[in-house]
Amino acid sequence: MLELAGVPAVSICTEAFVVPARAMADVYGHPEFEFVTIPHPIASLGPEEIEANVRPIVADVVRILVGA
Amino acid sequence: MNPGIPSAGANLPLVDADEIRRVLEDYFERGWTDGLPVMPVTESVLAEFLDATTHDPDEVLLDMPHLNRACTVRLAAINAAMAGCRPEYFPVVVAAWAALQAENYVTRGIWQSTTGTAPMLLVNGPIREQIGLNSRGNVFGSGFRANATIGRAIRLTAINAFGLRPGELDQATQGNPAKYTACIAENEEESPWAPFHVEHGFDPQASTVTAMTMRSVAHIEARHTTVPEQLGVEIAGTIARTGALIHETISACIVLGPEHAVLLARAGWSKDDLRRFVYEHAVNSREALAAAGKDAVSGKTRWRLSSEHAEAVPDSTPDADVVRVLGSEQAVQIIVAGAHNAGVSAVIETFGPRGGPPAIAPVEPV
Numbered sequence: 001m002l003e004l005a006g007v008p009a010v011s012i013c014t015e016a017f018v019v020p021a022r023a024m025a026d027v028y029g030h031p032e033f034e035f036v037t038i039p040h041p042i043a044s045l046g047p048e049e050i051e052a053n054v055r056p057i058v059a060d061v062v063r064i065l066v067g068a
Numbered sequence: 069m070n071p072g073i074p075s076a077g078a079n080l081p082l083v084d085a086d087e088i089r090r091v092l093e094d095y096f097e098r099g100w101t102d103g104l105p106v107m108p109v110t111e112s113v114l115a116e117f118l119d120a121t122t123h124d125p126d127e128v129l130l131d132m133p134h135l136n137r138a139c140t141v142r143l144a145a146i147n148a149a150m151a152g153c154r155p156e157y158f159p160v161v162v163a164a165w166a167a168l169q170a171e172n173y174v175t176r177g178i179w180q181s182t183t184g185t186a187p188m189l190l191v192n193g194p195i196r197e198q199i200g201l202n203s204r205g206n207v208f209g210s211g212f213r214a215n216a217t218i219g220r221a222i223r224l225t226a227i228n229a230f231g232l233r234p235g236e237l238d239q240a241t242q243g244n245p246a247k248y249t250a251c252i253a254e255n256e257e258e259s260p261w262a263p264f265h266v267e268h269g270f271d272p273q274a275s276t277v278t279a280m281t282m283r284s285v286a287h288i289e290a291r292h293t294t295v296p297e298q299l300g301v302e303i304a305g306t307i308a309r310t311g312a313l314i315h316e317t318i319s320a321c322i323v324l325g326p327e328h329a330v331l332l333a334r335a336g337w338s339k340d341d342l343r344r345f346v347y348e349h350a351v352n353s354r355e356a357l358a359a360a361g362k363d364a365v366s367g368k369t370r371w372r373l374s375s376e377h378a379e380a381v382p383d384s385t386p387d388a389d390v391v392r393v394l395g396s397e398q399a400v401q402i403i404v405a406g407a408h409n410a411g412v413s414a415v416i417e418t419f420g421p422r423g424g425p426p427a428i429a430p431v432e433p434v
Contacts, residue, residue, distance in 0.1 A: 023236045
């Protein structure tokens with residue numbers, strides 16, 4: 001939605017939601033839409049575990065944001 | 069004679085069973101079912117359903133803008149026929165969609181949520197008798213075609229018109245059994261109070277459908293008492309369970325068995341008396357909330373969590389030792405359904421409206 005409004009954005013979802021994320025991208029007519037995945041779950045993790053899960057995706061987030 | 073195996077007779081239809089199976093299997097393979105066989109639909113069958121309503125086939129009944137998909141009268145009719153409805157049920161299905169649109173949860177994606185809600189439909193008025201909707205014994209159970217197929221018509225439409233298939237656009241963690249079908253009628257005849265739709269301003273001779281977004285139906289055993297306050301405590305305690313709290317407060321529809329409704333009425337209680345009692349007694353102690361890790365709310369989502377959580381902020385009544393789970397008396401709806409044969413009632417745990425009016429739509433007279 002943000003990207004449609006011209007704002008660079010990146011979607012991050014956990015591995016549990018890859019199929020619905022892909023389905024939503026299809027609904028919007030952008031089957032090639034690129035998003036980043038992290039391990040599931042999030043809600044029951046502490047800050048250190050969250051950080052450990054996020055570090056590996058930082059490069060991908062930046063790459064998608066700058067459109068490289 | 070075994071009642072399960074009809075004997076051959078001149079009045080039985082002659083059909084090719086293999087052809088019927090081939091058609092049903094084709095529907096399964098196309099992903100058009102809820103896991104049970106559906107009724108095949110042809111243009112002539114569809115025409116019978118469209119003739120049962122004055123609505124235009126292309127009229128949109130419910131819109132999901134985030135999916136860029138909508139349910140038209142035609143799509144609703146096809147799925148109602150597939151669900152096994154008779155054409156004369158269709159005005160109830162159309163009203164159900166109007167009520168769901170008015171409730172405004174489905175339009176915002178609640179059917180895709182991990183919570184796994186299902187639509188619970190409540191029917192009031194003369195249409196109940198006209199099409200054989202059950203409001204008495206086994207009201208949540210099986211055995212009644214109108215109840216079974218009207219509820220199922222909504223599910224099949226969710227699957228086929230909106231594409232809400234499990235694991236794809238429907239992300240329910242567990243779902244609930246009502247996702248097959250959930251349509252009940254109020255037992256107006258054995259209720260000591262005005263019917264639900266009359267309470268909300270409709271004429272007794274009008275028929276209506278009320279839509280609720282439900283998470284579960286919790287059963288209440290209270291055969292032991294004739295004291296209204298004891299029954300009220302049982303109901304309030306059922307509503308107050310901490311496991312139901314995702315937000316700070318919840319909403320509920322109390323489904324009183326006629327025996328319980330009569331017990332309360334004989335003691336002089338109105339629906340509003342019960343509503344007030346339940347509002348005041350559906351509580352948790354601060355200690356009990358803390359023990360469950362739900363004694364505060366998130367500053368971002370307002371979901372309940374532990375006061376020790378990094379996002380925690382105080383809930384709306386931080387100084388109270390006893391915390392209400394209902395935001396207002398109006399968060400409780402009350403209906404009467406079931407058989408007049410035991411002290412059994414239920415609570416439908418709903419997702420909102422947490423204080424607003426219920427979503428009721430009139431059934432078009434046919």
